[in-house]
Amino acid sequence: MPLDLLQEARRQAEICNACRYCEGYCSVFPALHQKRVFTDGDITQLANLCHNCRGCYYACQYTAPHEFDLNLPKALAEVRRDSWERFAWPAPAARAFHTHGTMIAAASVLGFALLFLAIRAIGSAGGEGFYAALSHNAMVAIFAPAFLFPLASLAVGLRRYWRSVGGARIRWAHLVGAFGMVAKMKDLAAGHGDGCNFEEEDRFSHARRYAHQLVMYGFLLCFAATSAGTVMHYGFGLHAPYGLFSLPKLLGVPGGVMLAAGTGWIAWLKLSADREVGDATAWGGEMGFVLLLGFVAVSGLALYALGGTGAMPLMLALHLGAVLSFFLLTPYTKMAHGFYRLAALVRDAQRKQETAPGTGNEATA
Amino acid sequence: MTSQFDIAVIGGGNAALCAAMTAAEAGARVLILETAPKSYRGGNSRHTRNFRCMHGGPLGPLVDSYGEEEYFADLLKVTSGKTDEGLARLAIRTSEECLPWMEAHGVRFQPSLSGTLSLARTNAFFMGGGKSLVNAYYRTAESLGVEVLYEAAVTHLELEGDRIAWVDYTHEGATHRIEPKAVIVASGGFQADTEWLTRAWGPAAENFLIRGTPYNRGVVLADLLEQGVSQVGDPTQCHAVAIDGRAPKFDGGIVTRLDCVPFSIVVNKDAERFYDEGEDVWPKRYAIWGRLVAAQPDQVGYVIIDAKSLELFMPSVFPPIKADTLEELADKMGLPPAKLRATVEAFNAACGDTSAFHPTELDGVATTGLEPPKTNWARPITEPPFYGYSLRTGVTFTYLGLKVDETAQCSTESGPIRNLWAAGETMAGSILGQGYLAGFGMTIGTVFGRIAGREAAAYAA
Numbered sequence: 145m146p147l148d149l150l151q152e153a154r155r156q157a158e159i160c161n162a163c164r165y166c167e168g169y170c171s172v173f174p175a176l177h178q179k180r181v182f183t184d185g186d187i188t189q190l191a192n193l194c195h196n197c198r199g200c201y202y203a204c205q206y207t208a209p210h211e212f213d214l215n216l217p218k219a220l221a222e223v224r225r226d227s228w229e230r231f232a233w234p235a236p237a238a239r240a241f242h243t244h245g246t247m248i249a250a251a252s253v254l255g256f257a258l259l260f261l262a263i264r265a266i267g268s269a270g271g272e273g274f275y276a277a278l279s280h281n282a283m284v285a286i287f288a289p290a291f292l293f294p295l296a297s298l299a300v301g302l303r304r305y306w307r308s309v310g311g312a313r314i315r316w317a318h319l320v321g322a323f324g325m326v327a328k329m330k331d332l333a334a335g336h337g338d339g340c341n342f343e344e345e346d347r348f349s350h351a352r353r354y355a356h357q358l359v360m361y362g363f364l365l366c367f368a369a370t371s372a373g374t375v376m377h378y379g380f381g382l383h384a385p386y387g388l389f390s391l392p393k394l395l396g397v398p399g400g401v402m403l404a405a406g407t408g409w410i411a412w413l414k415l416s417a418d419r420e421v422g423d424a425t426a427w428g429g430e431m432g433f434v435l436l437l438g439f440v441a442v443s444g445l446a447l448y449a450l451g452g453t454g455a456m457p458l459m460l461a462l463h464l465g466a467v468l469s470f471f472l473l474t475p476y477t478k479m480a481h482g483f484y485r486l487a488a489l490v491r492d493a494q495r496k497q498e499t500a501p502g503t504g505n506e507a508t509a
Numbered sequence: 510m511t512s513q514f515d516i517a518v519i520g521g522g523n524a525a526l527c528a529a530m531t532a533a534e535a536g537a538r539v540l541i542l543e544t545a546p547k548s549y550r551g552g553n554s555r556h557t558r559n560f561r562c563m564h565g566g567p568l569g570p571l572v573d574s575y576g577e578e579e580y581f582a583d584l585l586k587v588t589s590g591k592t593d594e595g596l597a598r599l600a601i602r603t604s605e606e607c608l609p610w611m612e613a614h615g616v617r618f619q620p621s622l623s624g625t626l627s628l629a630r631t632n633a634f635f636m637g638g639g640k641s642l643v644n645a646y647y648r649t650a651e652s653l654g655v656e657v658l659y660e661a662a663v664t665h666l667e668l669e670g671d672r673i674a675w676v677d678y679t680h681e682g683a684t685h686r687i688e689p690k691a692v693i694v695a696s697g698g699f700q701a702d703t704e705w706l707t708r709a710w711g712p713a714a715e716n717f718l719i720r721g722t723p724y725n726r727g728v729v730l731a732d733l734l735e736q737g738v739s740q741v742g743d744p745t746q747c748h749a750v751a752i753d754g755r756a757p758k759f760d761g762g763i764v765t766r767l768d769c770v771p772f773s774i775v776v777n778k779d780a781e782r783f784y785d786e787g788e789d790v791w792p793k794r795y796a797i798w799g800r801l802v803a804a805q806p807d808q809v810g811y812v813i814i815d816a817k818s819l820e821l822f823m824p825s826v827f828p829p830i831k832a833d834t835l836e837e838l839a840d841k842m843g844l845p846p847a848k849l850r851a852t853v854e855a856f857n858a859a860c861g862d863t864s865a866f867h868p869t870e871l872d873g874v875a876t877t878g879l880e881p882p883k884t885n886w887a888r889p890i891t892e893p894p895f896y897g898y899s900l901r902t903g904v905t906f907t908y909l910g911l912k913v914d915e916t917a918q919c920s921t922e923s924g925p926i927r928n929l930w931a932a933g934e935t936m937a938g939s940i941l942g943q944g945y946l947a948g949f950g951m952t953i954g955t956v957f958g959r960i961a962g963r964e965a966a967a968y969a970a
Contacts, residue, residue: 162764162826165558165638168619177623180824202644203637205555205762209548212764212826336617336636346644 149226153191153219154182159212166200168335171325171492172220173200178499189309191223192488195331197340197352201421221423228480231308233300241476243425245432251473252436256465262286263461273385274447277457280383283464290471297475298483305484311491321493322486329353329360343416352413358406360482362441365399385451393448400445407438426478433478440466514540514656515969516962517676517689519663519729520696521545522552523639523951524933526646527958528693528965530614533653535966540689541650542661542678544696545724550659551643552697553721553906553934553950556762558622558639559632560611560955561948562604569608570618573630577601580631584946587796591942599915600940600949603956608633611955615645627792627869632948638763639951663729666692668736672927691928691965694919695958698907698934699727700747701759706904709744716808718752720903723759730935733911737921738929741912742938747904748945749799754809754899755827764826767898770798771886772818772868774856775900777805780839780848782856787885790871791822796945803902810900811842813853816892821868829896838895855879857889906950908938917961928968930961 157176160166167173171193179186198217206212225242232238240247259278266282275283305311325331332340332353339350372391376382386392411434419427443463450459474480518529521543529539543550563580564571580601584592612618619636621629628634635642647657658680665677675688699705701723706714734740756765770786771794777783784801788794802810819829832838835853839846859879866874866888875884911919911931919929933954940953 158824159764159826161824163638163762164622164823165635165641165763167622168634168636174623180820199637199641203641205638205640205760206764207548210760211757334636335619338617346641347648 149219149222150184150187153187153216153223156214156216156219157182157187157190159206159214160200160216163206165205166203169199169203170195170197170331170334171489175492175495178495185309187223188227188305189488189491191220191227192305192309192484193331193492194220194224195329195340195485196221196422197332197334197342198421199334199341199348202341202346215421217421218423221426224481224484225423225426227305227308228301228484231301231304232475232480233297233304238476238480241429241433241473242478243429245428245430245435248429248432248436248469248473248477252439252466252469255467255469255472256462258286259461259465259468263457272383273451274456274460275384277460278464280377286464286468287471290468294471294474298480301475301480302483302487305487306491309488309491311487312494314490314494317497318490318493321496322489325489326360326486329357332356343413345418351409355406355409355413358402359410359437360406362399362402362404362406363437365395366403366441366444367399369393369396369399396444397448400441400448403441404438404445407434407441410434411438430478433473436466436470436473436477437479440470514538514687514689516540516691516693516965517542517687518693518695519666519676520552520694520933520935521550521657521659522554522695522697522933522954523557523642523646524935524954524958524961525552525693525695526554526643526650527955528695528930528932528962529655530646530650530653531959531962532693532966532969533650533655535963535970537966537969539650539655540687541655541657542663542676543657543659544662545659545722547659549722549724550647551640551722552725553639554643554954555640556638556721556760557635557642557948557951558763559628559634559948560604560608560951561632561946562608562952563601564605564608568605568633569612570620570633571608571630575631580604583631584940584949587944587946588942589944591944593939595915596913597940600953600956603959604952607952607955607959610959611642614649616642617645627790628947663696665732666694666729666736666929668733668738668921668926671921671924673929690969691930693961693965694729694733694911694929694931694935695933695954695961696729696935697722697725697727698747698910698937699730700725700904700907702726705731705744706907709909710803713803713808716901717749717803718756718761718765718901718903719759720750720752720756720761720765720905721759725906725934727907730910733919738926739912739920739922740909741936742908742910742942744907744909746908746938746941746943748796748906748908748941748950749803749902749904750795751798751802751810751900752903753825753827754901756901756903761903765903766795767812767825767900768795768822769812769814769818769898770794772821772888773812773814774853774883774890775810775812776844776849776852778807778809778811778844780811780844780852782852782881783810785881785884787875787883787887789885790869792947796947798900799902799904802900808902811844812898812900813838813849813890814896815890816894816896817888819896825898827898829898831894831896833893833895835895838897842897842899853890856883856887857891860887860889863888905945906934906937908941908943910935910938912936913939913957915960916964917957918964928965930965932957932961 206214229238338348515537617636663678752765836846839849859876
């Protein structure tokens with residue numbers, strides 16, 4: 145099966161390479177046009193550079209019913225998801241969650257249940273606020289491994305990816321280039337800056353780009369809030385609950401609102417987009433992941449709002465349960481894409497440097 | 510029956526859309542009748558990629574300047590003077606104001622594509638190519654209130670004295686008749702009608718491939734010519750290039766072109782060379798090779814290169830035929846092996862000092878004492894593996910069309926037809942008597958589409 149996916153993407157890439165009309169859209173085409181033959185690693189790298197903006201699909205004169213039957217965003221999306229499944233450690237976990245939204249829902253319910261049990265069984269050691277429901281030490285005991293394990297797993301996957309695409313030693317300039325692309329989500333703006341084709345066929349719009357920015361920056365703010373809390377707890381002996389004008393709240397509340405709004409927007413856009421111009425088999429898994437991430441945000445905000453009421457222990461179990469599932473599933477769900485995309489963009493920054501004018505590597509004809 | 514529409518535009522490509530948008534902006538109620546289904550809308554425009562544009566200084570993606578005289582001189586070179594100077598200069602001069610107009614109507618440009626750097630000064634490339642231009646124009650046209658009917662095949666325009674009285678078309682299995690105040694014909698040439706091509710070219714035309722839309726069958730053109738509407742152009746003249754012989758019969762488009770001729774020798778099916786492969790850089794020569802191949806037996810040519818030239822040109826959609834010896838290559842390609850070896854050896858013997866070889870410039874590395882000569886990039890074919898491609902004639906569009914004046918208006922012997930205008934490939938023969946200049950088809954379509962839209966709207970108002 146993976147061989148077929150790679151072969152189909154290769155067939156399409158060779159047609160694209162003879163056309164080149166889409167050169168200005170995104171990072172994929174300049175990288176593609178530099179090759180004459182495509183190794184499996186080349187195709188994997190192109191697949192992970194593709195952001196499924198679909199500009200090339202709607203501009204293509206060779207889409208079905210034409211006999212060349214091009215659908216590059218779909219072919220690359222399938223290779224991409226397959227690469228995440230192949231590189232993941234352990235791989236069966238990735239195969240279970242990337243394509244199955246119901247599995248993500250089941251994992252989330254399991255997370256809730258675990259936290260309910262923890263609250264009932266371990267409970268509080270007489271702490272304040274949330275710690276009245278579940279002690280700080282119990283939380284750390286659950287979440288430290290749940291945070292570190294996915295990081296270790298991702299590291300294994302990324303290492304496999306890097307080897308597969310022939311990555312070189314990473315330098316500061318590569319990181320600057322790659323993070324610059326991510327910060328502006330440049331590949332979703334298209335070369336002309338009008339955005340991508342997603343929710344309404346060939347109409348260009350920034351909706352998906354902006355929604356994704358909300359999710360990404362919202363998530364990063366939430367993550368920063370948690371980090372700030374950890375530093376305050378251990379570094380300064382300042383324990384939760386924190387007031388509205390404390391760093392965790394100043395970062396976390398706007399972050400939660402952005403994350404909730406962004407995930408809702410993306411889910412809505414996904415409902416309008418043509419599933420056949422992406423990886424249709426992974427639609428459920430992707431949607432499940434977006435909804436889980438949205439639930440993390442909404443339950444976090446609800447927990448803040450209801451923290452002083454009797455609903456607090458219930459909300460705490462729901463929120464922490466969702467967070468737990470989200471963390472543990474990171475290497476095996478769409479969340480992994482952020483890491484692989486970044487790796488692909490770092491690799492692309494290396495490619496650009498390797499072929500900068502004057503090095504003698506530029507195409508001659 | 511009077512129509513709810515002021516103007517019917519026949520065709521759905523670049524010229525039709527430029528006409529429809531211009532007319533709608535002038536307040537006219539416009540209906541586009543496009544023969545193709547939505548997925549194939551846009552005629553040949555969906556395969557185009559650039560617009561040749563005059564400019565006094567840097568403009569959009571274009572660098573330096575490209576003046577009217579230089580542009581016109583380029584046109585004279587390719588047409589050998591067979592052009593209408595007044596119309597040609599009108600197209601050239603107006604092209605400069607078209608580029609910002611195109612951007613304002615949704616077209617986005619990109620820097621010259623890799624492999625086409627020689628066109629960076631003269632041709633503005635559409636980001637995503639012609640289909641993205643077509644998509645943008647349909648969105649803009651619809652936002653201006655233009656109505657579009659797909660799979661609407663116009664069968665007849667009734668010429669009554671000096672005006673078109675009605676338009677007949679079929680749509681969803683039924684025939685319809687409308688009586689718009691004005692009609693714009695922008696439905697291309699007749700190249701997809703093989704029988705018509707055969708009448709003009711003889712049986713050779715059956716071996717031609719059609720690079721673009723299968724929907725340009727010249728139905729409206731034939732209908733108007735039969736009723737005495739003035740025509741222009743020679744039925745054997747067309748934009749024809751040499752393309753990969755394995756391309757599909759229709760709609761193969763850009764990916765079937767082969768850029769390797771300058772680095773090769775090209776032989777016919779008897780393994781004989783027939784033309785100077787290195788006469789000029791490929792962008793200036795690709796358009797003559799269609800006719801050269803058409804003149805060979807069975808309308809087929811064979812490109813032969815060796816290993817050292819394989820990476821000098823853009824990859825094409827079909828991989829080359831590969832062999833370790835010339836005889837094996839000849840076998841695989843159906844050529845007489847001994848004859849191919851003799852031809853290659855004669856060519857190799859005529860090659861001289863190749864140290865000045867430069868793949869992107871006229872390098873003067875030529876053969877001596879060979880007929881026909883190869884005047885640039887002549888390097889002996891010696892390094893295995895050897896590679897071959899077959900070449901066939903690929904027709905883009907035919908030049909026989911409707912004669913128009915500087916207002917894009919059609920006429921009969923007795924004078925102008927009051928409410929009939931034409932734009933695009935269907936009238937391009939007025940300017941292109943023969944030959945072709947890359948990106949000029951889109952210039953003609955845009956300039957005359959806008960003129961036709963403006964004139965028809967003024968008439969209908």
